Amino acid sequence: MADVVPKERKILVAVDEGEESMYALSWCLKNVISQNSKDTLILLYAKPPRAVYSALDGTGYLFSADILATMEKYSNDVAACVIEKAKRMCREQADEVKVEVRVESGDPRDVICQVAEKINADVLVMGSHGYGLIKRAFLGSVSNHCAQNVKCPVLIVKKPKCSSSGTK
């Protein structure tokens, strides 16, 4: 085993309000973060942009400004809640690891790819489903898209189901 100085790795973890991304974070803390490492964990949450709500409103008259503001407020609350939960998990499972937080607005596919590129992440960790409050507004799988478009290694973690259903 090479006795190398631990590299300072940037581990980008995309989190959302689903259980799967929290499981992915937990798996990462247990399996990727090494003890006494200089790893930095960057927790990334992609908030849906306001345009998404408008797009849902085909007529352009269905949602009043009030409703849009309420949705924006709700979306901020969810973001704060998700980030708080993720930070708590980091403290509990790997309290020595350095944690940074980023909350960005946009299609999670673009946000995740752009941040991975911008911070020059060493690895991107994410769940296989979900990402985004209004999932149906984002067609296709976020993890698929990121695996294809991000340059760094991508670790896709699925939350195991309780029962081991039939294997092909």
Added chain:
Amino acid sequence: MADVVPKERKILVAVDEGEESMYALSWCLKNVISQNSKDTLILLYAKPPRAVYSALDGTGYLFSADILATMEKYSNDVAACVIEKAKRMCREQADEVKVEVRVESGDPRDVICQVAEKINADVLVMGSHGYGLIKRAFLGSVSNHCAQNVKCPVLIVKKPKCSSSGTK
């Protein structure tokens, strides 16, 4: 940091004759395998089944039995060469890790998913492209398929290009 007894993890690495899967293996040895771990690395190579050669021969008359036998021989040689290269890399980068080898015939998508399931892998590591001598015979991306169908976490590693080409 939790001071837990290291778990015996089964790390399945799908290798093929492309440089990318060797890069994925190398990345895994540097970033996933922990020192003094009880990890077992399972190197998996999927050989194209004989049926693939036949399928390439639309008429059923193009390839003689001789040619098919030659292709089979070639395919075995490639498998042996890939596995040897992968084992050498393991010895050089992580000589304490336990290494096992599996060579299976079939569509790499099926082979990789089936083996991951059968051995109850803790994580599957693979490159994002390639897999298989005759790539065009297998439509679609192998890594995409596996990320969607394998139950365990999947780490998809891309070989970085020399130049950092334009970011979107």
